[in-house]
Amino acid sequence: MGANGANGASSETKNIFHMDGYRYILEPYKGMKTRYHCPNGCKGKTYTRYLDKLTGGHLPFEYGKCERLNNCGYHLNPYTDGYAKKVWLKERGNETWKEARLDQKAIGSPHQPKDKPVYIPFDIFRQSLARYDQNTFVHYLNHLFGAATALELIKRFFIGTSRHWSDAGATVFWLIDEQMNVVGGQVILFDENGHTKKTMRPDGSKKRYNSWVHTALKMDYEKQDKPLPDWLQKYISGSPKFPCLFGLPQLKNEPLTKPVAIVEAAKTAIIATEYLPQYTWLAVGSLSYLNEDRLRALEQRNITLFPDKGAFEHWAGKIRELSKIANVNISDLLERKATDQGSDLADYLTQFDVGSFL
Template identity: 40%
Template sequence: MYAGYVGPYKHFLFMSGFRYILERGSKKHTCPACGRKTFVVYIDTMTNQAVTGDYGRCDREVNCGYFRKPGHVPAFIPSAIKVNPAPAVNIPVEILKQYRTSYSGNSFVQYLAKLFGADIASELVTRYQIGTSNNRWPGAAIFWFINQAGEIRAGQVKLFDHDGHTAKYQDKEGNVKSATTWIHSILQRGFMLKKQPLPTWLESYTQQSGSYISCLFGEQLLKQDKTKPVAIVEAPATAIVASVYMPEFIWLAAGSLSYLNSERTKALHGRKVVLFPDLSTDGKAFIRWQQVAKELSNFMFIQVSDILELHATEDDRQKGCDLRDFLTHLKPAIGKDSEGNLLKVTLQNLTFEIKSLVAVSCPGKYTDGLQLVTFEMVGGGHCEAIVDGSGEFYSGEFSESLKRMWGNDFKIGQAGNADCWLSIKC
């Protein structure tokens, strides 16, 4: 069905260690499930050909979710030959600097200025290294994926409308698509149209094995504070906006629902992390990140926030709202105790009212069966409470390693009528 020569793959045959790999680049085929041109096929590295049949993955992970693997069969490599993976190729910093321009026409930066004012918008541009691309869609934003070592792994290009939503466009076949691409694809297309050879770095970059990204958006911010908790959302735009509303976290983004995995989160080893999955019609996004959180809990303390799932309307789910929509438009429900009253917490003779639940932890090997619950308080600030495996407030012993992980400022207080370990940050 998708037979044909796939030239670039000859440059990294066997480098993945698997016989079948997903096709690289921006080329898409028609999905056998939803009929959209959003399907990425599998390549047989033994033949450099696309695998016949409906083997591949649809990019519409929530609304379609089709994913059929031909089987990860290890490619044959003679035992006498040792193959070392080629080093990752990064985007030169000079390329990033070229796109630090035209912010007055950058639709996303202007959206930030409308939300927060020019001064905060300018600070966000600097903090997250936001760029501007006028090549394919004038006024599009560039979200650079920069790892903790300062290496530029990728640049996501996205055009926004005046309301801060991703703009749409029609391709040559009349299909409506999201105005999103990658900077290397734009550069590659530009040289091809001019019939010019690719620069050495760009040719090597597009031919490298493994992932172009291999890190989280905003990862470079981790080295500024090694103890501050981390929050992860799907979209870079959401991370940037949320960093203003909830500055108690370092805000990062996976870039896509399926991009969150152990490979791209290595820099978070030993950190406190909260995931904020997007909404979906059947909760598929939330369930998927819950499953990923269980895997990641082996090397970090991780929570999955269900604040959107708890307070979303059916219309919110149909629209696929995310935390940015929640923070800028939606109003969370007020948290109440079992008797219908506002839940109150008391610590050192000070009493606070709980506004809403923010996150509940995903227990891992570090937690000894305990979980951490994070609340937003009326009037501002956050409260963290420790609960046991059954969800009851906990006031017993917990290990020194947990104290170091959760913070040494926990003290015995009261949540409702129950004694509990509490930490309150006003």
């Protein structure tokens, strides 16, 4: 993952997530005509504005940075206050963007509060939404459902592509909370059968090709002997790996009365969406991740749990706790039908043609 941008960089130095292909940048110095008076009233032209590389124009005047970090500390960043995210959503027709307003939070506050959540920059997320011709999981979805349905699922779940593992076509399952903050992401390389790829190490142990977005970024910086950006250091030191359910953005477009189904794996939620569309499918990430905090976004909804084979008793023991939030039931389908311990709903469903199953 190095610091070179996607444009004009060699294949060896391109980042796994195009992390330096930022659309909004501080205006490069080209004489005092490119410096301005600080909104905080500092003497002289100490202020640098943000540029939109796509349009060539400036962002609203409030977005910029004063060079007097110790005496002033003004810095309003379009990535940390939500501007970049909302512009992107507006361009996709998903949200109406209201112009940013100058407020006291930006003035004299050069450092984030310690307890403020750290999110993955929206441009890293946005630029992963490409290269689907290389994405092995998308190939698998094409095989299962056809290209049109695969595209619908890509858009529904914001499936991304990663260059981790030597540009082999890994998949990113982004974790996005109710406010459309990008709070995490899994990176998984799939084989042609839709299973996580595994190889044998020289010592005879198995290597599974699954990781996290922040881990992939960190490894690339270290490989290129470059310092980690401030946001990534903070994210690694304090952010949980899987803080919310996978697939939450779907709820914005689904009525409260539509039942929700929860599985462990993001892959399973995506596949089950086509087989059993009467549910809104979400994933919790791990057997042990099912808890009250992660389900708070589902208050007042009807929920059915679909545990993997062998996990029924563990999840059944959680129902009393989870019922404080919503009406929770559990399916024993895999306990009755699946034969292999640890198999999941996707393993069961993909035995059937999706048309005949429905």
